[in-house]
Amino acid sequence: MNWKLKALLMVFFDTIPAGEKMYRILQKRFGNLNDDPAGRIMVQEKMASWLVDQEFSIAGSVFLEVGTGHKPVVPVCFALMGAKAVYTVDLHRRLDDALMRGMLNKFAAAKDQLIKSWTRYTSEDILQERFGLLLRYKDRPEQFFNHIGIQYLAPADAGSLNMPDASIDCHLSNTVLEHIGAKDIRSIMQEASRLLRKGGMAMHFIDLSDHFQHQDPGITPLNFLRYSERAWHLLAGNQFAYANRLRPPDYFDIFDSLGFEIARRETKTYDADPGFDLPDDSPFRSYADHDFRTTELNVLLIRRG
Numbered sequence: 001m002n003w004k005l006k007a008l009l010m011v012f013f014d015t016i017p018a019g020e021k022m023y024r025i026l027q028k029r030f031g032n033l034n035d036d037p038a039g040r041i042m043v044q045e046k047m048a049s050w051l052v053d054q055e056f057s058i059a060g061s062v063f064l065e066v067g068t069g070h071k072p073v074v075p076v077c078f079a080l081m082g083a084k085a086v087y088t089v090d091l092h093r094r095l096d097d098a099l100m101r102g103m104l105n106k107f108a109a110a111k112d113q114l115i116k117s118w119t120r121y122t123s124e125d126i127l128q129e130r131f132g133l134l135l136r137y138k139d140r141p142e143q144f145f146n147h148i149g150i151q152y153l154a155p156a157d158a159g160s161l162n163m164p165d166a167s168i169d170c171h172l173s174n175t176v177l178e179h180i181g182a183k184d185i186r187s188i189m190q191e192a193s194r195l196l197r198k199g200g201m202a203m204h205f206i207d208l209s210d211h212f213q214h215q216d217p218g219i220t221p222l223n224f225l226r227y228s229e230r231a232w233h234l235l236a237g238n239q240f241a242y243a244n245r246l247r248p249p250d251y252f253d254i255f256d257s258l259g260f261e262i263a264r265r266e267t268k269t270y271d272a273d274p275g276f277d278l279p280d281d282s283p284f285r286s287y288a289d290h291d292f293r294t295t296e297l298n299v300l301l302i303r304r305g
């Protein structure tokens with residue numbers, strides 16, 4: 001779909017009553033909102049491997065995910081791998097029973113294959129026990145969450161949580177931070193610093209590409225950087241499309257100023273022609289070429305001190 005048409009639809013649904021509900025129905029019917037966990041399972045496997053490389057034990061640890069969204073694949077995977085507890089926090093209650101049942105049934109159908117591949121991250125005994133719970137409760141998502149130790153905190157702000165200091169081992173998110181303004185990211189990371197035990201890990205996988213490009217191959221993943229702040233706000237300053245357009249150094253400044261040390265980082269860049277010339281007064285001119293071209297930033301941070 002042409003991205004400008006999609007942007008206009010988002011602006012429209014953002015302004016009408018019950019627009020959010022209607023937009024989600026369209027997303028289910030024509031968009032990419034479905035119950036298939038496969039893509040997110042691959043992301044979580046990468047997260048698990050990064051933790052295990054740091055000799056972090058997934059089994060027995062307490063996780064907190066920021067930004068559950070519609071499909072809680074990452075928290076389900078960590079719970080199946082033996083986490084002691086997984087808190088998943090969202091500003092909005094978006095989980096839908098039918099979509100969750102579909103997702104849990106797909107996990108159940110892939111049980112043998114997942115157990116085989118996940119013995120790299122946790123013991124087979126734990127996996128067998130946790131998948132046993134999945135098989136028992138796959139059609140009752142709420143009970144599955146209760147029995148496996150997932151707590152869905154929504155509506156709740158990850159920048160201000162009613163949880164004790166040093167009560168979690170790992171703070172994480174996937175494709176969330178790029179949708180949050182810099183000031184709120186700072187509050188979320190400050191709260192992470194309070195909640196994490198000393199030596200705990202924060203892992204954030206951030207999609208720095210223009211999300212409109214995901215459905216419109218007619219633009220490049222850097223297209224959104226061509227617009228002034230004002231023009232971008234008119235096009236995408238709504239609840240469905242908001243993207244902060246921060247570049248890697250902006251995130252590093254926040255992490256660094258709060259005392260997080262980078263244990264691992266990975267970036268992907270778009271190296272072909274961006275498809276536009278930056279205006280002379282563009283704020284994106286001040287970034288190094290690699291930072292301007294970054295489309296993906298994955299970081300693993302350690303809470304020191």
Ligand SMILES: C[S@@+](CC[C@H](N)C(=O)[O-])C[C@H]1O[C@@H](n2cnc3c(N)ncnc32)[C@H](O)[C@@H]1O
Nearest residue numbers: 067068069089090091092157158159174175176
């Ligand atoms: C793109 S969605 C999440 C995608 C999901 N993590 C996944 O992997 O499919 C971003 C979510 O972050 C949530 N969010 C934004 N700001 C937040 C905050 N301060 N605290 C908690 N959740 C927040 C939004 O409500 C939204 O549901």
